[in-house]
Amino acid sequence: MHTRTRRPVLGCIADDFTGATDLASTLVRGGMRTIQTIGVPASAVAEDVDALVVALKSRTIDAQDAVAQSLAALDWLRAQGCRQFFFKYCSTFDSTDAGNIGPVAEALLDALAENGSEGDFAIACPAFPENGRTVYRGHLFVGDALLNESGMENHPLTPMRDPNLVRVLQRQSQSKVGLIGSATVAAGAAAVREAIARLRADGVRLAIADALTDADLRTLGEACADLPLVTGGSGVAIGLPENFRRAGLIEPNEQAADLPSVSGPALVLAGSASKATNAQVAEWQAARPAFRVDPRSLARGEAVVEAALAFIDSNAGQPVLIYATAAPEEVGEVQRELGVAAAGKLVEDALAAIAREAKARGVRKFVVAGGETSGAVVQALDVNMLQIGPPIDPGVPVTVALGETPLVLALKSGNFGARDFFAKALRYAEGERS
Structure with missing residues (x-):
């Protein structure tokens, strides 16, 4: 032991x-x-x-x-x-x-x-x-x-x-x-x-x-x-x-950011409505597949989660973006219609369910945008502890979840990261450092 x-x-x-x-x-x-x-x-x-x-x-x-x-x-x-x-x-x-x-x-x-x-x-x-x-x-x-x-x-x-x-x-x-x-x-x-x-x-x-x-x-x-x-x-x-x-309480540790390697497919999830995340979603959509989660569709009871998972499957292991990100004006309209707390919970629950099922289907790398979204996704993935690696962008490191099923996670505050953050995070998830 x-x-x-x-x-x-x-x-x-x-x-x-x-x-x-x-x-x-x-x-x-x-x-x-x-x-x-x-x-x-x-x-x-x-x-x-x-x-x-x-x-x-x-x-x-x-x-x-x-x-x-x-x-x-x-x-x-x-x-x-x-x-x-x-x-x-x-x-x-x-x-x-x-x-x-x-x-x-x-x-x-x-x-x-x-x-x-x-x-x-x-x-x-x-x-x-x-x-x-x-x-x-x-x-x-x-x-x-x-x-x-x-x-x-x-x-x-x-x-x-x-x-x-x-x-x-x-x-x-x-x-x-x-x-x-x-x-x-x-x-x-x-x-x-x-x-x-x-x-x-x-x-x-x-x-x-x-x-x-x-x-x-x-x-x-x-x-x-x-x-x-x-x-x-x-x-x-x-x-x-x-x-x-x-004070002599710690010693310099050049290996502090070293992480174990993890293999498997990747998925990007975005729930933040911040300016930075909106720009990152737009950057991704210009060249890569993306599926939008609509809170109104969720409120109507439509099979949005199932459709998102089918979209992931249809791209045959290629990383895709599943997002609920929208402009502030649209977010405000949805909140007035559904209620602030209810709209947020619908999105968080949906993205968490997608993450949970994606993990069950073999996805092992997750890039997540938004603090509340990250919290919901991490809980859904049953992650209890993370080892912290090097930064992808200022304030956003790549991490590895410790446990029976190792996962790579990049959890991004809504306002952080460059426009190309999602693509960069996927490179870091593969073990690259640039």
Whole structure:
């Protein structure tokens, strides 16, 4: 029997599945061997690992349920021996005035406060400059546009209409929310630590942190080395591996991204309605076979799943795209007709059923677009644990599901990836690295 010889030092909780793989990819790039679990496991992880990422599907559920799931994940991660914890959410701060970022962050702080006052403060930094997400004076930019002018204002579940993250987080939180500005971050880690001390003395428990570059994120990571909890997008995690190396807790691992090979057919599934995924679907359709899943047809009880599977069969092992992606205007019409939750569930259930049956027919590689879609598909495939490999595009790694039936999975947040992401992901699924 294999006995684990290296206990994890970093325990992460992600509020959706694609966000979890995004974070795990960042850690792997930093040389940390990383395992991602789907939900809270029932037992300990046996593999040698530096970081654990628990993927939840808690971004848009009731805040109380999100808190309960996150605390359960924290308990499990603490039992694995983790020393520091990371709460990962989207780089576009996807949430509503009811939560769930604020309530979950505060609950995690409360649970960690038993370690002393150092556990009663956390930064909140969704910045991911490599993907165009930056924070300046507490305002979130997506490329050159403020968050509320980026297309996120039309998000069907979490419309983001206020770019001032201090205001957004304050509306979700019972605690006082502050700001660590760009001038402080530019002054270095010591200046950030001094700012944290001042904010804590002023009663602040959560503070939005500005970041315009990867260097800013590394500064923030270094400044947070002694904080039990860090919150943010995956970007701020780029500074954490070096902290553990400096402390002698991990060693550089050049093989952190190595994955076992998996053979078998491939399938692309897309449920996201984001601008990026719409462009990726259009790119695929220009040269490759695709089948659209229509929510209205699903609502009428038509045999859409069966038709999609027949389409897969008719292409004789050639990768195809099965998609429900549509323009925001059409998505809005469908939601008004069917209801937001009902329309989303119809699509998720259909794509999950297609994935489940495709696996039964021998498909072993899945490229999935959309956080909610990825969650539904991963659950349908009965995946419990992922080993994280190299990035396909920033924030999106190739992964291999560990278990009796190995699967290659590329789980993409709706807003991530270049126009040719689907084709590129299939090359990575075959073991290529370009």
